[in-house]
Amino acid sequence: MLDLNQIVQRDLNYAIIDEVDNILIDNAQTPIIISSPGGNSTMQKYILADKVVRQLSGIITDVGDNEAKQNGIGTENDVDYFIDKKSKTIRLTQRGILQIQNKLNLENLREFQLNWEHFIRQAIIAHQLYKKNREYVINMGKVVIVDEFTGHIIFGRRYPRGLHQAIEAKEMANGERVQVEEETRIYATITFQNYFRLYHKLAGMTGTAITEAEELHRFYNLEVVAIPTNKPMLRQDSIDKIYKNEQAKFNQIVKEVEKLHKEGRPILIGTVSVEKSEMVSDMLMRKGIRHEVLNAKLHEKEAYIVAQAGRLGVVTVATNMVGRGRDIVLGGNPGGRDLKEWQKEHDEVVQDGGLHIIGTERYEARRFDNQLRSLAGIRGDSGSSRFYVSLEDDILQRFGDDRVGKIMALPGLGEDVPIENSLVNRTIESAQIRAEFYRMDLRKQQSLYEDVLNNQRKIIYSERRKILSGTDIKTNVLSMIGEEILEILRRQIGEPNERIIAEIKTILPLPKEFNEKSLRIRDSNEIKDRLMLIVEAFYKSRERELGVSDMRMLEKLLFLRIIDLYWVEHMANMDNARQNIGSRVISQGNPLAVYKHEAYELFEGMMKGVRHDLVHNIFHCTITKHPDNVSLSRLS
Numbered sequence: 001m002l003d004l005n006q007i008v009q010r011d012l013n014y015a016i017i018d019e020v021d022n023i024l025i026d027n028a029q030t031p032i033i034i035s036s037p038g039g040n041s042t043m044q045k046y047i048l049a050d051k052v053v054r055q056l057s058g059i060i061t062d063v064g065d066n067e068a069k070q071n072g073i074g075t076e077n078d079v080d081y082f083i084d085k086k087s088k089t090i091r092l093t094q095r096g097i098l099q100i101q102n103k104l105n106l107e108n109l110r111e112f113q114l115n116w117e118h119f120i121r122q123a124i125i126a127h128q129l130y131k132k133n134r135e136y137v138i139n140m141g142k143v144v145i146v147d148e149f150t151g152h153i154i155f156g157r158r159y160p161r162g163l164h165q166a167i168e169a170k171e172m173a174n175g176e177r178v179q180v181e182e183e184t185r186i187y188a189t190i191t192f193q194n195y196f197r198l199y200h201k202l203a204g205m206t207g208t209a210i211t212e213a214e215e216l217h218r219f220y221n222l223e224v225v226a227i228p229t230n231k232p233m234l235r236q237d238s239i240d241k242i243y244k245n246e247q248a249k250f251n252q253i254v255k256e257v258e259k260l261h262k263e264g265r266p267i268l269i270g271t272v273s274v275e276k277s278e279m280v281s282d283m284l285m286r287k288g289i290r291h292e293v294l295n296a297k298l299h300e301k302e303a304y305i306v307a308q309a310g311r312l313g314v315v316t317v318a319t320n321m322v323g324r325g326r327d328i329v330l331g332g333n334p335g336g337r338d339l340k341e342w343q344k345e346h347d348e349v350v351q352d353g354g355l356h357i358i359g360t361e362r363y364e365a366r367r368f369d370n371q372l373r374s375l376a377g378i379r380g381d382s383g384s385s386r387f388y389v390s391l392e393d394d395i396l397q398r399f400g401d402d403r404v405g406k407i408m409a410l411p412g413l414g415e416d417v418p419i420e421n422s423l424v425n426r427t428i429e430s431a432q433i434r435a436e437f438y439r440m441d442l443r444k445q446q447s448l449y450e451d452v453l454n455n456q457r458k459i460i461y462s463e464r465r466k467i468l469s470g471t472d473i474k475t476n477v478l479s480m481i482g483e484e485i486l487e488i489l490r491r492q493i494g495e496p497n498e499r500i501i502a503e504i505k506t507i508l509p510l511p512k513e514f515n516e517k518s519l520r521i522r523d524s525n526e527i528k529d530r531l532m533l534i535v536e537a538f539y540k541s542r543e544r545e546l547g548v549s550d551m552r553m554l555e556k557l558l559f560l561r562i563i564d565l566y567w568v569e570h571m572a573n574m575d576n577a578r579q580n581i582g583s584r585v586i587s588q589g590n591p592l593a594v595y596k597h598e599a600y601e602l603f604e605g606m607m608k609g610v611r612h613d614l615v616h617n618i619f620h621c622t623i624t625k626h627p628d629n630v631s632l633s634r635l636s
Contacts, residue, residue, distance in 0.1 A: 020204025028193040035184040049119035050169040056080040126166035133274035151319040208367035231380030241418040291315035307333035354382035364435035
């Protein structure tokens with residue numbers, strides 16, 4: 001692409017987003033990536049790193065390793081690494097580093113940091129934070145991502161920074177028939193959050209944004225307006241049933257399904273993972289209850305299963321993949337059926353109370369519960385819902401308080417005896433609010449890191465746009481040549497004059513009258529000014545030789561090529577800096593401040609590299625014209 005007319009995407013004036021909470025909140029930090037095969041296979045490193053990590057021990061915390069140590073969770077001497085679950089960052093202990101060096105037969109720490117640290121870190125994350133049938137599934141010999149919030153499997157998307165390869169190595173070692181695929185090289189990336197913030201005007205729609213109003217306003221300056229339902233809501237939402245343990249909870253769920261199934265009511269059971277949906281399915285099979293299972297493994301049946309989930313006596317077990325934009329018709333989809341027959345079944349389902357929703361546990365966000373409930377009572381139909389909760393559920397384990405446990409510990413309450421109490425329900429809702437703030441804080445912290453690269457991206461893309469727009473960059477090139485010459489002169493203070501002359505000659509040929517004597521008794525700025533007269537004269541001779549238009553084309557092609565090459569490398573360097581920031585921050589240090597400082601230095605280094613390569617190539621390249629394009633070639 002050589003000019004703005006070839007840009008594919010038009011100006012970002014406005015966007016209207018469907019399911020706006022899913023895009024702008026759930027997927028806020030999901031990167032949009034343009035990449036291609038990296039051309040440097042690292043398969044064996046991922047496989048070997050996986051073997052090493054299986055022999056290490058570590059601790060996962062929600063509070064950071066310093067607080068974990070203070071609470072007696074672990075010390076430097078008895079673990080190999082700490083994982084901060086909140087930020088998904090790893091700190092290797094001294095013991096861990098020594099173990100890794102021994103297992104890989106590395107001579108020193110430097111060799112580990114340069115050649116192996118990245119692979120070890122990704123292998124640890126793959127083992128500890130990414131589980132099969134939760135974050136991903138194995139489909140047709142491929143590791144396929146499961147969307148955390150919708151439960152859909154996402155074909156074609158891979159985890160970045162080698163994490164996908166680390167997961168493939170893990171599953172291959174576990175006996176799955178998968179291969180570690182080649183890494184890709186990222187040429188451009190931006191998160192959904194930063195991409196949509198580029199639009200001048202932004203709007204969206206969803207059925208479940210009220211609970212996320214604060215975050216939508218804070219990050220996107222969007223106000224949330226609730227539109228009343230067209231028809232009165234008839235669905236009956238019962239208060240939760242809370243049990244001491246998970247097994248008692250699921251036993252009661254199956255009993256409830258058995259009872260309602262005999263009455264002929266359609267039932268939809270919502271689970272939070274593939275693993276839980278398969279567990280419920282096994283329990284129903286043992287009871288002889290026919291049912292359909294809808295999860296990321298069986299996504300191809302989704303349309304049919306959802307279409308018939310409202311029929312008499314149908315039981316559907318589904319992960320949260322059906323929580324968005326699904327219309328379950330009471331009596332089933334009338335398509336292809338006799339309308340009188342369908343109407344009769346529809347009326348019978350309505351008379352029986354409509355679709356009943358069973359939630360097998362509370363989600364961390366209240367709106368996910370609302371999405372599950374909303375599958376019943378559509379268009380003013382009858383329906384009902386109830387959630388079943390246990391003290392062993394993740395939401396209460398991570399964000400709950402002691403009140404529910406104290407109530408459940410009262411004398412006379414057996415494991416199979418549930419609590420139905422509005423106070424307990426409010427306690428659970430408080431836990432969800434804490435979880436929502438936790439998630440929002442996590443996204444806020446991630447956005448602060450992403451904004452550092454985003455600000456640099458704006459500078460680079462702005463420069464590229466100027467070049468593509470046809471702006472005369474000759475002045476910029478001459479200025480860069482002057483800066484580079486001055487840098488050489490100042491760097492070579494005290495060196496022999498012939499060395500300085502030799503280095504300047506790598507930029508352009510010098511006339512005979514400019515020699516070692518010319519560098520005597522003059523300061524750097526004076527020498528630079530004299531050299532710039534030579535540069536400008538040589539520039540004019542190149543314009544006469546190539547033609548002014550071709551010289552402008554040469555500047556454009558060279559500038560774009562160098563910027564693009566350096567930007568790709570810079571993104572990789574920034575990613576490494578962010579991933580490894582924890583291991584370089586001293587106790588009580590500010591990781592973000594350290595990252596910003598490193599990012600500034602990396603960016604300054606990149607810009608100096610761009611200047612250096614442009615200055616040292618502008619007089620040594622020419623353009624070659626082909627029927628379909630124009631390319632650069634090096635002068636012999």
